[in-house]
Amino acid sequence: MSILINKNNKVIIQGMTGKEGLFHASQMISYGTNIVGGVTPGKGGKIINDIPIFNTVEDAVYNTGCDVSAIFVPYNFASDAIMESIYSGISIIVCITEGIPISDMIRIKQFLKKKNNYLIGPNCPGIISSGESKVGIMPNSVFVKKGNVGIISRSGTLTYEAADQIIKMGYGISTAVGVGGDTIVGTNVKDILKLFLYDKETKCIVIIGEIGGESEINAVKWMNNNKIKKPIIGFIAGKTAPKGKIMGHAGAIINKNIETAQYKINIMKKNGVNIVQSPAEIGKTVHDFINGY
Structure with missing residues (x-):
């Protein structure tokens, strides 16, 4: 049995249209992860590698029923990306980004105390449940x-x-x-x-x-x-x-x-x-x- 994630989770990638997001999305898909969408503001409506892109996490949740998010956005936008996922009801949030200011993380930690979300990271390799799903950058x-x-x-x-x-x-x-x-x-x-x-x-x-x-x-x-x-x-x-x-x-x-x-x-x-x-x-x-x- 695995913890946190399994083959049934629906995963979105925040920052999927960037270089890192695209590369690791392909690696996750190869491992068997059920990626149902990507989020990049201003690029909603595009289809990349058969995956729909949405402008907001809220749109992605509404259209796909996703419950897990992987964050591959630059450090200066990452705290907002985390907060957006929390507000949208994403259960498992995995933030790969490093360099998020401590002041931002203090604010996020305080907000998480009132919620039931799991935030893995930031500055982490993610989660992998062997043979089922990978959310992050661990090697297949x-x-x-x-x-x-x-x-x-x-x-x-x-x-x-x-x-x-x-x-x-x-x-x-x-x-x-x-x-x-x-x-x-x-x-x-x-x-x-x-x-x-x-x-x-x-x-x-x-x-x-x-x-x-x-x-x-x-x-x-x-x-x-x-x-x-x-x-x-x-x-x-x-x-x-x-x-x-x-x-x-x-x-x-x-x-x-x-x-x-x-x-x-x-x-x-x-x-x-x-x-x-x-x-x-x-x-x-x-x-x-x-x-x-």
Whole structure:
């Protein structure tokens, strides 16, 4: 079973007529994603690659019944694109765009508290439910086998590496979710962990975190406090990162001791997470724990 998305979801792409939107739309379609429309203001009425283009998300919802949106618009328009999807009732919003101002995300986060939407990202690779649907930029060639391992990650490339290892060990991926690397994201690690813990077919979970923020810590503490147990393998990137310097992602910056890699590792271990020291150990560790449960 997958979480968040499956083959029945109807997906639109905001910014589909741009270079990135067009390319990744074709990749999603190749994977099996049910893309029913695109949204670009001023280009409504056009048909591109047999997909209708609408001027607004509201028009797209009315005409297609879509419930998922992927956002590929420039950073200076992305916050408006997110808000438009929220207002239009899109259930799952995946924002690939990076560089959205923090002030915009604070406003969006406050608005989301009153809604039931899931916002994945911004600055994320998206979601993929193996063999069913992909919303985002994860590589089709990696996620070739459906299975019972869920992945939650703040890093796109480490998501692909972990999935590749797991599949080569003979297992498959239920869903992989890249929550995003910015300082403020919509749906956090805890939100996704809850979905995997309650998903009967996900037997093992991989959490790939990094320095900065407390998202991973909050997630595993919630799990332990609620006594919901599944084998969890964790990796935290950035053990050698200096304090106060951004490392790759806007959210990967150590502002206090609780945000260092080692502190996170210690807390996660205390809360029952099986920490690996290198991403190269993820596949074998998943194999060991699946066979041990």
